[in-house]
Amino acid sequence: xxxxxxxxxxxxxxxxxxxxxxxxxxxxxxxxxxxxxxxxxxxxxxxxxxxxxxxxxxxxxxxxxxxxxxxxxxxxxxxxxxxxxxxxxxxxxxxxxxxxxxxxxxxxxxxxxxxxxxxxxxxxxxxxxxxxxxxxxxxxxxxxxxxxxxxxxxxxxxxxxxxxxxxxxxxxxxxxxxxxxxxxxxxxxxxxxxxxxxxxxxxxxxxxxxxxxxxxxxxxxxxxxxxxxxxxxxxxxxxxxxxxxxxxxxxxxxxxxxxxxxxxxxxxxxxxxxxxxxxxxxxxxxxxxxxxxxxxxxxxxxxxxxxxxxxxxxxxxxxxxxxxxx
Amino acid sequence: xxxxxxxxxxxxxxxxxxxxxxxxxxxxxxxxxxxxxxxxxxxxxxxxxxxxxxxxxxxxxxxxxxxxxxxxxxxxxxxxxxxxxxxxxxxxxxxxxxxxxxxxxxxxxxxxxxxxxxxxxxxxxxxxxxxxxxxxxxxxxxxxxxxxxxxxxxxxxxxxxxxxxxxxxxxxxxxxxxxxxxxxxxxxxxxxxxxxxxxxxxxxxxxxxxxxxxxxxxxxxxxxxxxxxxxxxxxxxxxxxxxxxxxxxxxxxxxxxxxxxxxxxxxxxxxxxxxxxxxxxxxxxxxxxxxxxxxxxxxxxxxxxxxxxxxxxxxxxxxxxxxxxxxxxxxxxxxxxxxxxxxxxxxxxxxxxxxxxxxxxxxxxxxxxxxxxxxxxxxxxxxxxxxxxxxxxxxxxxxxxxxxxxxxxxxxxxxxxxxxxxxxxxxxxxxxxxxxxxxxxxxxxxxxxxxxxxxxxxxxxxxxxxxxxxxxxxxxxxxxxxxxxxxxxxxxxxxxxxxxxxxxxxxxxxxxxxxxxxxxxxxxxxxxxxxx
Numbered sequence: 001x002x003x004x005x006x007x008x009x010x011x012x013x014x015x016x017x018x019x020x021x022x023x024x025x026x027x028x029x030x031x032x033x034x035x036x037x038x039x040x041x042x043x044x045x046x047x048x049x050x051x052x053x054x055x056x057x058x059x060x061x062x063x064x065x066x067x068x069x070x071x072x073x074x075x076x077x078x079x080x081x082x083x084x085x086x087x088x089x090x091x092x093x094x095x096x097x098x099x100x101x102x103x104x105x106x107x108x109x110x111x112x113x114x115x116x117x118x119x120x121x122x123x124x125x126x127x128x129x130x131x132x133x134x135x136x137x138x139x140x141x142x143x144x145x146x147x148x149x150x151x152x153x154x155x156x157x158x159x160x161x162x163x164x165x166x167x168x169x170x171x172x173x174x175x176x177x178x179x180x181x182x183x184x185x186x187x188x189x190x191x192x193x194x195x196x197x198x199x200x201x202x203x204x205x206x207x208x209x210x211x212x213x214x215x216x217x218x219x220x221x222x223x224x225x226x227x228x229x230x231x232x233x234x235x236x237x238x239x240x241x242x243x244x245x246x247x248x249x250x251x252x253x254x255x256x257x258x259x260x261x262x263x264x265x266x267x268x269x270x271x272x273x274x275x276x277x278x279x280x281x282x283x284x285x286x287x288x289x290x291x292x293x294x295x296x297x298x299x300x301x302x303x304x305x306x307x308x309x310x311x312x313x314x315x316x317x318x319x320x321x322x323x324x325x326x
Numbered sequence: 327x328x329x330x331x332x333x334x335x336x337x338x339x340x341x342x343x344x345x346x347x348x349x350x351x352x353x354x355x356x357x358x359x360x361x362x363x364x365x366x367x368x369x370x371x372x373x374x375x376x377x378x379x380x381x382x383x384x385x386x387x388x389x390x391x392x393x394x395x396x397x398x399x400x401x402x403x404x405x406x407x408x409x410x411x412x413x414x415x416x417x418x419x420x421x422x423x424x425x426x427x428x429x430x431x432x433x434x435x436x437x438x439x440x441x442x443x444x445x446x447x448x449x450x451x452x453x454x455x456x457x458x459x460x461x462x463x464x465x466x467x468x469x470x471x472x473x474x475x476x477x478x479x480x481x482x483x484x485x486x487x488x489x490x491x492x493x494x495x496x497x498x499x500x501x502x503x504x505x506x507x508x509x510x511x512x513x514x515x516x517x518x519x520x521x522x523x524x525x526x527x528x529x530x531x532x533x534x535x536x537x538x539x540x541x542x543x544x545x546x547x548x549x550x551x552x553x554x555x556x557x558x559x560x561x562x563x564x565x566x567x568x569x570x571x572x573x574x575x576x577x578x579x580x581x582x583x584x585x586x587x588x589x590x591x592x593x594x595x596x597x598x599x600x601x602x603x604x605x606x607x608x609x610x611x612x613x614x615x616x617x618x619x620x621x622x623x624x625x626x627x628x629x630x631x632x633x634x635x636x637x638x639x640x641x642x643x644x645x646x647x648x649x650x651x652x653x654x655x656x657x658x659x660x661x662x663x664x665x666x667x668x669x670x671x672x673x674x675x676x677x678x679x680x681x682x683x684x685x686x687x688x689x690x691x692x693x694x695x696x697x698x699x700x701x702x703x704x705x706x707x708x709x710x711x712x713x714x715x716x717x718x719x720x721x722x723x724x725x726x727x728x729x730x731x732x733x734x735x736x737x738x739x740x741x742x743x744x745x746x747x748x749x750x751x752x753x754x755x756x757x758x759x760x761x762x763x764x765x766x767x768x769x770x771x772x773x774x775x776x777x778x779x780x781x782x783x784x785x786x787x788x789x790x791x792x793x794x795x796x797x798x799x800x801x802x803x804x805x806x807x808x809x810x811x812x813x814x815x816x817x818x819x820x821x822x823x824x825x826x827x828x829x830x831x832x833x834x835x836x837x838x839x840x841x842x843x844x845x846x847x848x849x850x851x852x853x854x855x856x857x858x
């Protein structure tokens with residue numbers, strides 16, 4: 001049987017030739033992302049800014065009466081709602097920010113949700129309430145700070161691990177590419193205005209996990225080659241390592257992208273942003289392992305002198321894996 | 327490396343079978359599962375509320391209000407103690423400010439006697455001190471909360487509140503609520519598969535503190551309208567006041583509280599035929615109620631619920647027997663809800679709903695259906711691709727992947743874990759990691775073959791060299807998962823749990839299990855060349 005080869009044998013692409021360009025473009029994109037987030041801001045969901053969101057379906061109507069809803073809800077005196085269609089034509093989400101005085105009365109967010117639900121039900125007998133989220137200011141602040149803390153802790157933790165398992169330069173490279181991936185994803189959300197909620201934090205964490213996985217594979221090969229070819233010039237060595245792992249990189253990225261693309265296309269509407277973020281992150285994460293994590297090693301002056309050629313670390317890993325199995 | 331002793335093969339196969347067995351109940355349709363459950367235990371994965379539909383409600387206690395309630399209770403018992411002291415100790419200028427209770431003992435000679443009388447009130451059952459007694463200017467006594475008094479009180483109040491909420495939800499019928507205390511002053515209530523969260527919220531958010539107070543009939547309506555009351559009176563909201571003024575003045579003292587009830591039932595008023603609630607006091611409360619009504623015939627008394635007057639009827643005759651009826655502008659539902667709340671007791675603290683997440687059953691079902699569809703299509707695509715690219719070794723990886731999914735489900739079912747939407751993300755990541763492990767191994771075998779190694783050696787090298795990267799990649803994921811579990815909140819933890827389980831099972835299936843299969847194939851066929 002003839003097997004499929006996604007990457008032809010003896011592929012030898014000079015990836016590192018474009019490293020300065022890639023780095024420049026990445027920096028530019030990162031600055032643009034930060035700028036976008038600063039200028040446009042993120043479209044935070046109720047998880048992070050408090051308020052309420054109701055999802056409703058008008059079961060007997062072809063389309064939801066968005067204009068009328070906007071007026072009705074605005075009349076309740078909590079401020080202007082953000083009403084969007086999601087999924088089918090007759091499905092909407094109604095979002096409200098925290099009203100005035102919410103800091104003194106933590107129950108206001110929920111009272112608002114109750115009031116809007118009642119109004120909807122009274123005015124539209126065919127309405128089906130699919131979901132209600134209400135979050136008070138204090139809780140949303142906690143969710144936000146805990147989410148950010150979890151992100152930072154995960155990034156710092158894994159980078160420290162890389163530093164211990166490889167060398168400090170690799171740790172720096174790992175955290176840099178993670179910052180790169182996370183920043184660009186933030187930029188994507190600022191650009192598109194997709195809602196940024198707790199699920200997106202979970203998506204970011206997945207991206208971190210994936211991107212790092214990719215980085216580790218490339219780094220592992222770099223370490224191996226550093227010990228094998230002690231005289232090779234660093235750029236060629238990085239190229240060799242990236243090319244040697246290329247078919248694996250492509251195969252893994254394609255495999256993981258498949259379910260994600262299907263999730264974006266056919267998955268539940270509720271998690272569209274979430275799936276889209278992950279699909280985006282896989283692409284960016286794969287790119288950053290090659291064009292951010294690897295070239296940084298050149299600039300940080302990694303060379304064969306960085307490793308004592310005892311293969312100590314590697315054999316230790318195998319021993320642990322074997323211990324794990326038995 | 328390719329050597330697998332028989333005991334090890336047995337052990338690995340047992341682990342696989344166990345994992346798969348535990349997964350089975352979770353994927354069976356509910357009615358079939360119910361039939362099997364009669365014969366064998368069927369541990370299943372709980373679906374999070376975001377998938378199954380239901381309500382998640384986070385309640386937070388108002389701690390300042392609890393301190394105020396404690397202070398009020400202290401004032402009551404101090405007044406009683408001073409009155410009952412022999413000789414009676416006259417006090418004046420009682421005030422509650424800044425969490426302190428202070429009062430003046432009229433005769434400085436009685437200060438020591440007062441202190442003596444206060445001692446039993448200021449220490450608790452375990453003998454430790456709840457309140458510190460201080461004396462200013464010779465005869466001004468000041469009681470300040472001591473040490474952990476407030477914390478202990480909060481802790482007890484939260485425990486009681488949890489029980490009360492439990493009783494209230496149970497009164498609603500066959501729901502399966504999860505009620506957990508969280509932190510110092512919070513309670514999480516989760517009720518799966520609920521159609522109308524509003525009814526639930528109305529029930530658990532109500533303090534249901536019932537009081538009977540005498541109406542201050544000498545109060546000046548103009549003053550009352552401005553919220554001003556005479557000394558010894560207070561103004562309370564009264565939305566249904568027949569006089570049209572939404573306030574009423576009541577006497578602070580001389581009322582009784584309605585926490586001593588043995589029964590509360592919805593009913594209909596025999597005269598107006600409107601919904602009402604009948605209550606029955608226990609014997610002590612009944613005597614107090616009888617005394618109060620006896621002493622105040624023809625006067626008005628206010629029925630106060632959670633600081634708001636529901637109605638203020640006239641006492642036509644003394645009420646003995648402890649049975650009374652509360653009428654106001656009730657609907658059948660609200661009368662029913664009030665009787666449930668009263669029956670289950672008042673909440674010892676005011677609880678506020680600070681977070682609600684309700685997902686309708688339709689949306690949840692839609693999420694699951696489309697989620698599963700996407701997962702099945704996606705996984706199938708991976709399986710096909712793996713087969714096309716790696717042939718036989720791809721099939722090994724595919725079987726391992728299917729077992730991996732089953733084992734994650736099995737471990738989650740065994741641990742009674744909850745699968746949420748972010749948990750599915752964790753699933754995707756671990757499936758990715760499992761595929762990646764096999765890709766790494768197979769690519770490495772390809773490479774080694776290309777370098778001219780013999781088949782058996784190439785396979786051995788492939789597993790050995792790839793193990794290092796697999797180990798590092800999975801270690802970093804473990805670190806990330808543990809940190810997420812520590813620092814993350816609810817949904818992020820759901821992600822972390824799946825990730826932790828998935829890392830272990832995917833290394834097990836993708837590395838160990840495939841190696842077992844590969845080694846058996848190698849032993850059986852002694853291949854000279856290998857297409858991979």
